[in-house]
Amino acid sequence: MTLDVDAAIAHYRLHGYARLGPVVPEALLERLRQRADDLMLGRVVHEGLFFQLDATTGDYRDAPLGLGWQGPSLAYRKLEKLELDEVFRELIGLPTLEPLVRALVPGRVRLYRAIVFNKAAGGGTEIPWHQDGGRLWGLSEDPQVQVWTALDDAPLDGGCLEVLPGSHQRGLATPLGGVVPVEQVQALGADARKVCLDVRAGESVLLHNLVWHRSGKTHTGHRRLGFSACYLPDTTVCVRKKRAPRQFFEVFRAR
Numbered sequence: 001m002t003l004d005v006d007a008a009i010a011h012y013r014l015h016g017y018a019r020l021g022p023v024v025p026e027a028l029l030e031r032l033r034q035r036a037d038d039l040m041l042g043r044v045v046h047e048g049l050f051f052q053l054d055a056t057t058g059d060y061r062d063a064p065l066g067l068g069w070q071g072p073s074l075a076y077r078k079l080e081k082l083e084l085d086e087v088f089r090e091l092i093g094l095p096t097l098e099p100l101v102r103a104l105v106p107g108r109v110r111l112y113r114a115i116v117f118n119k120a121a122g123g124g125t126e127i128p129w130h131q132d133g134g135r136l137w138g139l140s141e142d143p144q145v146q147v148w149t150a151l152d153d154a155p156l157d158g159g160c161l162e163v164l165p166g167s168h169q170r171g172l173a174t175p176l177g178g179v180v181p182v183e184q185v186q187a188l189g190a191d192a193r194k195v196c197l198d199v200r201a202g203e204s205v206l207l208h209n210l211v212w213h214r215s216g217k218t219h220t221g222h223r224r225l226g227f228s229a230c231y232l233p234d235t236t237v238c239v240r241k242k243r244a245p246r247q248f249f250e251v252f253r254a255r
């Protein structure tokens with residue numbers, strides 16, 4: 001599989017996203033889905049993996065914090081620090097993605113986070129408009145490059161990624177980052193102007209961290225697993241004070 005790197009980057013710079021098409025080989029895709037199940041059900045365990053259960057109400061604000069793994073369940077909303085898992089490391093460092101990421105991230109490439117977002121078959125959680133940057137992220141500079149990959153089909157009614165084209169050019173909606181205030185969403189008419197990125201399993205989307213994006217619940221009766229890897233230049237450092245600064249995993253090491 002090859003990517004048209006120049007076309008993808010041009011679209012990403014203008015609109016804040018670019019469809020990359022099929023990226024993940026079917027054999028790896030099946031292993032990733034199985035590994036996600038194994039991690040959620042406790043059949044594979046890694047010390048330090050982060051888990052967050054879905055909100056029972058389906059409201060993003062009600063998702064429980066700080067509980068970690070709460071026993072076998074396929075209703076976890078997030079699995080993070082997946083660079084600890086050898087199967088997910090194959091996706092993080094997928095050779096098909098290397099020319100694209102290296103074209104956007106100068107020098108040695110680091111990983112900020114590797115995370116699975118799960119919308120369980122019952123619907124999952126509706127995620128509001130947000131940006132992946134700001135003080136919440138605790139970094140010396142806001143990251144700009146992430147690749148979102150569908151591990152399951154994500155159709156229009158199945159919790160697909162939605163973006164507001166060009167919104168990354170406005171910078172941060174708030175210095176804190178994260179959820180975009182409702183008044184700004186309404187002022188820009190984001191709900192009416194959004195683009196829905198329905199994709200098949202194995203397809204990827206290049207995403208600017210500051211482009212406004214969201215996702216709804218799945219109404220198909222099937223779960224939707226999406227995987228996001230956020231890449232950083234080697235010059236970015238963790239600036240948090242309450243705990244030891246994070247060290248970032250190197251990706252695409254020189255061969």
